[in-house]
Amino acid sequence: MSKADVLKKIAARLRIHSLRMTTRAGSGHPTTCLSMADLAACLFFSEMRYNVDDPEDWGNDEFVLSKGHAAPILWAAYAEAGIIKEEELMDLRKISSRLEGHPTPRMNWVKAATGSLGQGLSVGVGLALAQRLGRSRGRTFVLMGDGECAEGAVWEAAGAAAHFGLNNLVAIVDINRLGQSDATMHGHDLGAYARKFKAFGWVVHRVNGHDIPAILDVLNKARAARGPAVVLAKTVKGKGVSFLEDQNGWHGKPLKEEELQKALREIGPMPDICARKLVRPRKKALCPDWKKDFSFERTAYADKTATRLAYGIALEKLGRINDWVVALDGDVKNSTYAEKFFASFPGRSFQSYIAEQNMVGMGLGMSVKGFIPFLATFAAFLTRAHDQIRMAAYSFANIKLCGSHVGVSIGEDGPSQMGLEDLAVFRPIPGCVVLYPSDAFSAEACVEAAAQHQGLVYIRTTRPATRLLYSKEEKFPIGGSKILRQGDGDAATVIAAGITVLEALKAHDELKKENIGLRIIDAYSVQPLDRKTIGCAADQTGGRVVVVEDHFPAGGLGEAVAIALAGKARVIHLCVRELPRSGKPDELLEAYGISASHIVRAVKDLIRP
């Protein structure tokens, strides 16, 4: 039997599995599985090299199913490869199963969660960069849908892949003509896709996505390309089942039992073939044995320093003791100070240009290969990558994001540049740590804590240079806080973070003149919040609490404290309550109600009998 014949039989098995699984589950996307069945057979059982016993084998090719709704056929392919048991397929979408409706790393061969479309190619760019950096001979394959090519993130990734000259990256686009609700913009016009990928610097191959010898041939050619290569595969949604083929209205619908039987009759009996034997690993390869320390010698700051500058200094120091740390930038490295790392470690520095979504997707791809990516841009622009950040969390990624230029304290550039909703972006992310240092010493400590922590960490930094509050020996554990001022009979507690800590200290000094004592807490760990210290302080200060933050009202420190203290304290929340304007930092802190004078007033309101 020829290889093509064998692969054809495997494709039939994948189709049968996909149809059965989705009918059993009562939901799912069978027709999008059918269109890619022949492509999947060629990839998993001919082109790709992987060690079925070890998803972490450093020589493995990596695979990203960017069109995540085709999850059933991914599970089916892993079943055919012998990685999961065939009977487990029938657990698709059950609450007890790792075989979810869209791929998540709960199944350990899935490196990145997909299902929000148009993200897989960025992850693939990150994986391919990581393979190159770690001298793996592994390559990366990303299987995309045609509909998702409308997402701009795809073109950010396409541009980056060509820029980095990734000849170990192959994208396959399953062009089945039909989106969810209707035909795609380009239908079966492969030329339209070809022109775009070519213009973005890719080597383009077209193929009939159901012609197995032709698919093997283009994959072969793609392997020889000098840069990233894309295979544009013309396919038929629902291929193999006459009443599903090329029909609108079947997206995301499983077959009823009688429809399933009819479909299975058309496909024919389950071919008797052992696909597993076709899977070929590369020679076992080991992950590089590079240094991976986290504790660096802190800087002895002596003068006012911006926390963003301290971030850059710390990142560079971390880079010296940890070869796994990489830095990514969105063309603002001279503002975030990631430039210090870029200058010292050009080989581990990656310019994403002004493409934040791709920056996060690349970071995710690098992190799953063991790198520790530090990504930085203006906090305001991280909103651009919110969906990618969300999916990174769903991928249990170990990436560190720094958002600089937060709040009205940036001054004259105006609201488009002010991070005023970033805490509300990161706090809901499951498991995400949120750190907000108030001086250069704490900023360095936060970088160290972030690196040491396995998981997503967000660090919020401030534009202006601010005075020093701590020392280089001080520790800032995740989940902690600092009591900066306290005395017997303190009248109220002020909880602040970042720039507002300084305002709180001024308010303290002001009120001291009137013999009013204030407890000042630097809640640098916004999440997890130090509920114990805060609860205790509230209790000891008569349940009178002021929270002051350079952020919009919702989703930030104020609400975090309010829910932590619910029923235990009165809380006055000072924050930015309207759309701010351009102006000088001090003017803006005053105008939008988060300066020392407003804190003084709030405390007086609280203590008024």
Place this chain on the structure above:
Amino acid sequence: MSKADVLKKIAARLRIHSLRMTTRAGSGHPTTCLSMADLAACLFFSEMRYNVDDPEDWGNDEFVLSKGHAAPILWAAYAEAGIIKEEELMDLRKISSRLEGHPTPRMNWVKAATGSLGQGLSVGVGLALAQRLGRSRGRTFVLMGDGECAEGAVWEAAGAAAHFGLNNLVAIVDINRLGQSDATMHGHDLGAYARKFKAFGWVVHRVNGHDIPAILDVLNKARAARGPAVVLAKTVKGKGVSFLEDQNGWHGKPLKEEELQKALREIGPMPDICARKLVRPRKKALCPDWKKDFSFERTAYADKTATRLAYGIALEKLGRINDWVVALDGDVKNSTYAEKFFASFPGRSFQSYIAEQNMVGMGLGMSVKGFIPFLATFAAFLTRAHDQIRMAAYSFANIKLCGSHVGVSIGEDGPSQMGLEDLAVFRPIPGCVVLYPSDAFSAEACVEAAAQHQGLVYIRTTRPATRLLYSKEEKFPIGGSKILRQGDGDAATVIAAGITVLEALKAHDELKKENIGLRIIDAYSVQPLDRKTIGCAADQTGGRVVVVEDHFPAGGLGEAVAIALAGKARVIHLCVRELPRSGKPDELLEAYGISASHIVRAVKDLIRP
């Protein structure tokens, strides 16, 4: 004097203004103004037609400065056109001034705030669509930077413009080679940009961006294009000042006073020319006199109905009585039920395909021309457009967004498809109304309220069909709530919204058997929250409150209630506290702690002595 000579003099004036303004302000981006000065002179004083007395003139050409950091030259151009007084330019970036660091509609000729790069082209697509729909002869011009072409959103917009065949849209790319921190990906390789725009279906012209006759010529050609046309202008950053020209390191830096004097000497004295005379309006045109009602006859639902379906039904009804309502979709209209509007009003329906960023940008563009765009997709995928939503709010836009498929109640599709952070996206947005209906009747009422409200509104809808709670006569004003159950001596208040209202009602019935009374509040207006009713209920139920929501912990209803009640009530917050899995809706509500049984338990915890 030839026209080109006159325009050259105007360009010199624009350069002089830009340099002086930024030096005076002590911050800003002079060099990016200098690269586009000749382009601006040709656009504002030759190519574009506008009535200087009326920014709303229906015949006006529209202009979007996508590279918003070049704001000073925009203000300078309006000063030269006589729209603002020349002396006002010196107020740039002052807190009292409408001339902000990046353009905002506080200056009434700015239709959309810019400054977060890569968004202007989508807004331009929306403006051009609105002009076409409203039979305006006006055209739309978008001036972009080269750096921002790395943003995927640019390519989403480029694809849409070609798809819609917008021959009234012209993009001009100021290719000055230098980004903020370094050279751009393509530097001065105009061919790279030409290939991309051409592949995306645009007519492409290249020009030396400092050769005024050549610029006039390509703008002339662009006017005759059958589809969207782009002018790729090769320019020099800092053009006109020898020590600034093509130099890295000058981005976002104003000149010091002595540098300014040196620069002004190079440019020469302020040319004596009255630019205003060159501005030509079109024949005065009036906005269409279409019907614009808001109150439609509600549906007499009789059986279980999904709120997403009621949204679609209501939107179609609204479309019948209001010609200004338009609908935009991200290829999920059969899930959000926007398809009902699409079927009845194809001329007012716009398919954005799977490109949420562009969908929001287009909506913004249409809204500033008076249309009332309703945009819908899965709530989870609105995170993709977070930056555009933020900028729409900063543009005081009147757009309505619907996020369907919220929370774990969607079931088997899994976390990538579950909107679990959408409340945290929308609640911080200044002025944004957030509505979350719990049944079909309230969903229809929310659509009506949203349409009637001037400003940004977010409506959250649920996937499964749910039972009816209200009647078609019931009103749901913004800022209100509904007390669904109450009695003397209620032991606690349960605050819910959407799907959890039904769980709260079940808990009520359960506890009633044990003679425990519950006050049940449907907080359908999540923002603004009905603090009064909620405060009163908390007070009357012994300060015992349970909030239950199908959302992650941060930034949602729980924290909104916690801050509203701070110090006045104990609050138990039931919400989704970990990354959920695929499963059946009821199973998931139970597994993640937001079902009736969890509410019962929480109430019992609260009332335990």
